[in-house]
Amino acid sequence: MSDLADLTARMRAFTDERDWGQFHDLKSLTLALTGEVGEVAELVQWLPDSAARTVSDERLRERLGEELADVLLYLVRLADVAGIDLADEAAKKLERNESRFPADGHRGVAPDRH
Amino acid sequence: MSDLADLTARMRAFTDERDWGQFHDLKSLTLALTGEVGEVAELVQWLPDSAARTVSDERLRERLGEELADVLLYLVRLADVAGIDLADEAAKKLERNESRFPADGHRGVAPDRH
Amino acid sequence: MSDLADLTARMRAFTDERDWGQFHDLKSLTLALTGEVGEVAELVQWLPDSAARTVSDERLRERLGEELADVLLYLVRLADVAGIDLADEAAKKLERNESRFPADGHRGVAPDRH
Amino acid sequence: MSDLADLTARMRAFTDERDWGQFHDLKSLTLALTGEVGEVAELVQWLPDSAARTVSDERLRERLGEELADVLLYLVRLADVAGIDLADEAAKKLERNESRFPADGHRGVAPDRH
Structure with missing residues (x-):
């Protein structure tokens, strides 16, 4: 079984066993996602630029690993x-990005967002 | 190959082909993650509570699928x-959650965060 | 002095006295903002819908007050x-919203974001 | 009238005139806040480090001003x-930060978050 499908099944079982499905509406779960991304942000926010390309501090990597999980x-x-197949959507999105940003025209240029 | 490892390899190739690695430090990528979670939030923010447990609107599911991707x-x-093995970290975190919130003591009770 | 200008001046002095200006670039501060919004999200994420319109729990209001601050x-x-005048920008944005969403055409209808 | 109290009163009137109070529960508003912070993140995410201490691009400042608003x-x-007095909470928080991080012991040292 693929790892995303496996994690999905295990999270569903974890939720059902605790009767937590009642809390897992789209808005509450998006807030929970926001909270976890906030914890990632707190871990990296004051890193000096020069340190921000690799993680040499083992304790930071451990903390980051937990928050990314x-x-x-x-x-x-x-x-x-x-009701979304995340693996399928990610594969499709990557393909769209590959067409949308052809390597030849975008080499070394950050995508413009504004 | 597992799907997370596959996505990781494809994203790395996508980045290298465009020479975008120079933009992908920890802080910039965390900001990009924040931006995408913000787009998920915008899609669900005004959903009525009663509609927030399933997605019956096919257009919303499609948009959500893209943003979650x-x-x-x-x-x-x-x-x-x-340098983090995301699949491994997620499996370990799920195991820790299973011990930390035994089903018997937490059935139907939302985890307290404050 | 207006309260936003006063907070701005005091935060600038606080930063200067600690020589923290070196950490306060746009990306680091946006990450810090993300971290704090994440803490707000963690406080409200599992609130039942019916409780989510007022705050009767005094401890929750106190925690929310700190995070919103x-x-x-x-x-x-x-x-x-x-280099942005926040009070001025907010006043202008509110005026634009007043024209963009005339009360008569938008009464009781959530703004569509997707 | 102070500017935060003025904005609060105007936002309340804006909401009431459109009968949007029904959408403004704590969870929905926190999601809306997340969405807006996400838009700030998208504006700054790929800025080069050297450019991230000032905003010389007038168009970027304008866009940032709108999103911060x-x-x-x-x-x-x-x-x-x-039911929170934001100006009061911010003033109290700043005072707590002044005691918690005495200038003498924290000069030039980023607050540790992990």
Whole structure:
């Protein structure tokens, strides 16, 4: 079984066993996702620029690993509640990005967002 | 190959082909993740409570699928840059949550965060 | 002095006295803002819908007050670093919203975001 | 009248005139705040480090001004719904920060968050 499908199934079982499905509407789960991304932000916010390309501090990597895991778990749960196949959507989005930003025209140029 | 490892490899190739690695430090990628979670929030923010447990509007599901995919792609990329095995961390975190919130003592009770 | 200008001046002095201006670039401050909004999200994420219109729990109001204050302080600091007059921008935005959403055509209808 | 109190009163009138109070529960407003912070993040995410201390691009400043205004307007509205005096809370928080981080012991040292 793929790892995203496996995590989805395990999160669903975890939720059902605790009768937590009642809390897992789209808005609450998006807030939970926001909370976890906020914890990632707190870990990296004051890193000096020069240190921000690798993680040499083992304690920081450990903390980041935990917070990124929390983001993934809520993301997987949110997709499951919304009836979305996350692996499939990500693969399709990557393909769209590959067409939208051809390597030749975008080499070394940050995508403009504004 | 597992789907998270596959997405990680494809995002790394996508980045390298465009020479975008220079933009992908921890802080910039966390900001990109924040931007994508913000787009998810905008999609669900005004949903009525009663509608917030399922997605019956096919257009909303499609939009949500795209935004959740964006969140996953940046998450996978951030973990890769930080040297974190996301699938492994998520599996470990789920196990810790299973011990931390035994089903018997937490059935139907939302975890207290404050 | 208006309260936003006063907070801006005090945050600038607070930062200067600690020589923290070196950390206060736009990206770091936006990450700090993200972290604080994440803490607000964690406080409200599991609230039942029926409880989510008022705050009767005095402890929750206190915690929310602290986190909303943190959001405001980083917001004010970010605007100052970016050379933005926040009070003026907010007043102009409110006026634009008043024209963009005339009361007569939008009564009781949530603004569509997707 | 202070500017935060003035914005609060105007946002309340704006909401009432459109009968939008029904959408303004704590969770929905926190999601709206998340969406706006996400838009700020999208504006700054790919800025080069060297450019991230000032805003010389007038178009970027304009866009940032609009998004920071949106953050403030939702923040003010959220505080109003929660029965929180935002100006008072921010002043108290700043005083607590002044005691918690005495200038002498924290000069030039980023606050540790992990």
